[in-house]
Each structure stands twice: as C-alpha cells, then as structure tokens.
Amino acid sequence: MKIVIAGLGIIGGSIAKALKKYTDHTVIGINRSSAPIEKALACGAIDAAGSVEDLKTADMLILGTYPDAAVSFVRENASLINKSCIVTDTCGIKSEICPRLCAIAEEYGFNFVGFHPMAGKEKNGFDVSEADLFLGASSIIIPGNAPESAVDTLANLTRKIGFGKVIFTTPEEHDRMIAFTSQLPHVLACAYVFSPQCPNHNGFSAGSYRDVSRVASINAELWSELFIENKEPLVAEIQTLIDNLTLIQSGIKKGDRQELATILHRAKLIKEALGE
Amino acid sequence: MKIVIAGLGIIGGSIAKALKKYTDHTVIGINRSSAPIEKALACGAIDAAGSVEDLKTADMLILGTYPDAAVSFVRENASLINKSCIVTDTCGIKSEICPRLCAIAEEYGFNFVGFHPMAGKEKNGFDVSEADLFLGASSIIIPGNAPESAVDTLANLTRKIGFGKVIFTTPEEHDRMIAFTSQLPHVLACAYVFSPQCPNHNGFSAGSYRDVSRVASINAELWSELFIENKEPLVAEIQTLIDNLTLIQSGIKKGDRQELATILHRAKLIKEALGE
DSSP: OEEEEEOOSHHHHHHHHHHHHHOOOEEEEEOSSSHHHHHHHHTTSOSEEOOGGGGGTOSEEEEOSOHHHHHHHHHHHGGGSOTTOEEEEOOSOOTTTHHHHHHHHHHHTOEEEEEEEOOOOSSOSGGGOOTTTTTTOEEEEEOTTOOHHHHHHHHHHHHHTTOSEEEEOOHHHHHHHHIIIIIHHHHHHHHHHTSTTGGGOTTSOOHHHHHHHGGGSOOHHHHHHHHHTTHHHHHHHHHHHHHHHHHHHHHHHHTOHHHHHHHHHHHHHHHHHTTO | OEEEEEOOSHHHHHHHHHHHHHOOOEEEEEOSSSHHHHHHHHTTSOSEEOOGGGGGTOSEEEEOSOHHHHHHHHHHHGGGSOTTOEEEEOOSOOTTTHHHHHHHHHHHTOEEEEEEEOOOOSSOSGGGOOTTTTTTOEEEEEOTTOOHHHHHHHHHHHHHTTOSEEEEOOHHHHHHHHIIIIIHHHHHHHHHHTSTTGGGOTTSOOHHHHHHHGGGSOOHHHHHHHHHTTHHHHHHHHHHHHHHHHHHHHHHHHTOHHHHHHHHHHHHHHHHHTTO
C-alpha cells in the first residue's frame, strides 16, 4: 500500500516508524512544519516527503493531527482523496469527529474508519516517537458504516505494527470508556500537583507520587481540546470521582476503622476481580 | 550489632534481608505467627527466631508492625529493653505514635528514633519482601529528643542497606507531606476504581489507568488505621484535591479551550520546575 501520514508527532511518527520496521508499505509524510519531515526522512521513518497531491494515489491516509485539524484537513482535501482510499484518524475522542468524517467520506465516496491507538507518553512530538510504541497496546477501531474490507485492512495493519489486541466499538462507548481510563487520570494528575505540598515532595515521595503525577506533564493545548470535545462523559466521570473521594473522606472524618476498612476493601476486590 | 526485628511483613522482612545482604549484623526475628519466621530462617533473612527475652541484649529493635501494635509491643516489653538499645519503628504516620514511644523510652531509659522507609509494594507480607526494596529510596528519620549518636547510628544503617537519601524531620511535617505523597494516592486509587466503568476498562486502557489504579489493591486493615491516625492532614489534602478537580471540571463545562489550557499548563509548569 501507499500510506500517507498527515501529522508526524509522537503518534504519526511512531506509526511511520512501525510501518517501516514491520511492513513493506510505502510511507509518505506530510506535516505543517518541515522539521519533523526532515528528521523522518533522515531516520528512514518515511520513504518520501509528500503533499496533498499524494492523496490521489494513496491507499490509506492516516491522520496524526489533533481532532479539529483532522476534520479540517479531510474537508479541505476531500476532492483529492481517491475513492478506494481508507482514511483513518488517531484521535482520542470519537463522537465529536467520527460522524463528521463519515459524512465527508460518504459525500466524496472514499472510506473512513475511526482509530484510536491506546499508547502514548508524557512527552510529545516526532523526537519521542518509537517504532515499538504500540507493542501489546489496544487498537480501538470504530467501524461506523465503512465496508468490512476497509475495517479488516486497518485492523490487520494495526496487528502487524505491534498492537496486542483490536477492539471494535462505537464512538459513544469509546468516549465513555476513555473518559474514565485516560482523560480522568490526566485531569486528576493536574489537580493532584496543584496541592501546595507538591513543590516540597522530594524526599517524602516514592512510587505512588510518581505514578499519579506522571501525566501532569501535560500537552495543555491538545488535552484542553480533547476534554472539551468529550465534555459530557468526562464531567460525569470527574463527578463520580469527587463523590467517591467524598465518601472515603467522610469515613476518615468519622474515624470508624472497621467501617473505613470495609469501604477500602471494596477497591481491592474490584482489582482482584479484574485479575490485577 | 544484635538487631531484633519485631514483625516480618514486607517491610520488616525486607529490612532483615537487606541487613543480611549488606551488613554483618546479627538479625533476630520475632513475629506473631510462626510461618514468616520459618520462611525467614529458611532463606537466611534472620540468624535466629527470637523472643522478647532478646530485648535484654539487643542493640537495636526495629518495629515492623502496624502503628498501634508497635506502641503496644514497646509498652508491654519496655522493662525488658536494655538501656543502650535504639528502638525504631517503620510506621507510615508519626504524630500519633512518636510522642507515645518517646515518652515510654524516656520513662525506661532507652532511645527511640522514628523511621519511615519510603518504599513498598501493592502486595504485603514476608513473601513479597526483598533485600533491595530500599535501593535509592528515602529514609525519613524523626530524631525527636534522641541523642545524636542514636540518630546517626540509625541513619548510617539505613544508608548501608540501600536507601538513597536520609531526610530528618518532625512528626508534623512528616505527616503533612505523607498525606500528600502517599496517603492521597491510595485514597484516590480506591475512589477511582469505584467508577461503574472500571470493570469494563480492559481494551480501553493503557499506562494512565494502570498507574492511577495500581495501589487500589490496598491492605484495607493497615491503611484504614494509617488514614484515621493522620485524619487532619489527610482530610485537608482530599479537600484540596476535590477543589482542584472541581476547578478543572468547571473549565471543561465552560468550554473555553484557551482558559482550560491555561489551567492545565500550570500543572506542566509545576512538574517542569521540579525537573520531572
């Protein structure tokens, strides 16, 4: 296949590197700024620097940009995309963008399949991209109304570049789950480091501090877009967390050791039931 | 030195193993149940199974039990402890127990120095103890009114068994910092897994879920005691977290991307200022 990747940040860059490492496909890179393109060429992550003209002959277009930019890119270049091309995104939210991209795909006659690679780092950009970023990770695919062959092609490609499992779901289920598994930990990492004690933690901290605060090194521009575009499920998850924090806080205030232990033990049982 | 360790759980067991690996001291184990003693003897973590009679000739007594049990053990056996013995604990809270142990030490004429080894796992018991659990970790020491020589002896011993740094502090500062660095992450891990989405996370989760939920596999009996015995600082930290979650939640509800990005970016700056 001729695969065009638009946006060579950590995700687009890692997909490019993984494609070159694990497949024989031709990878063409497009990026707003030229530095990532030059680096990608230098390290062999892409076969060539491309332009929107390449969409006329591309078998797949992978959007490595932020959500709104992904929709804009496809809308502006829809007439160039060839009708057998499979267009996919890599965005962390789906309800806000998949229906818009599906509509454009239907209008212009190409295929759109939603995709969320469940991997990342607390740093961003092409420099921290890695061919093996996706090893063992979940590949979440939103088929929408794309033909089965397009969905299969994308699913198989993600398996080939290292993903450990493929999940098929709807935009709504994706967004509700991601609000809990990924967005909420980012929200609470930020809220956590706002404590006045944080700047003095050194010497008093160990693994717990490190793990909870890790993703507070946040890409504020990206995540503010993701949070607001998934407002309803995320606001609900934050409220659930606040309610449960308040429940435990009340147990501590009350001071009944057995009652508090019963509340906490429920958390252990949930983890055990998950085999964790 | 002849070192008696009372309580061979993950912490007492790891100290025993580290003492045998990194020093020539004689290690005597005491434990409520016999199984950990047998295991410790079998793997060479202790030189002998002991009894409270060994306190008459011990140079150091390390309490590996829960906080209340540590105070009870010392109170019940205070008359057996020889006057040159350095008694230390390993408890995660200090204001509630250090003054009580100091008072007993003064009454009976031995030395008490508070100690909190900043290391652990999400599992408990002798079986998960390790000689190298403390490599690079913080050794937090509460000198209280102990003589400098006793404080130095303990500090140097902790350096020898692998601790990366030694911090000297008061019970109050310790408890305020630990409420933030260690207790709050445990509270929020439990609150986090109470979400109705949690049992279905598999396939939708990656490092963020894993890191935040890790310590929800909590020892409910131990932590309910630790939380309640550090009630005031911990209730305050939970409230600070709730307030900051509410701040971010309001930003998401309002939907102003730039305003939300400004809030989130402050978290990144805090982490960067800490070199993290």
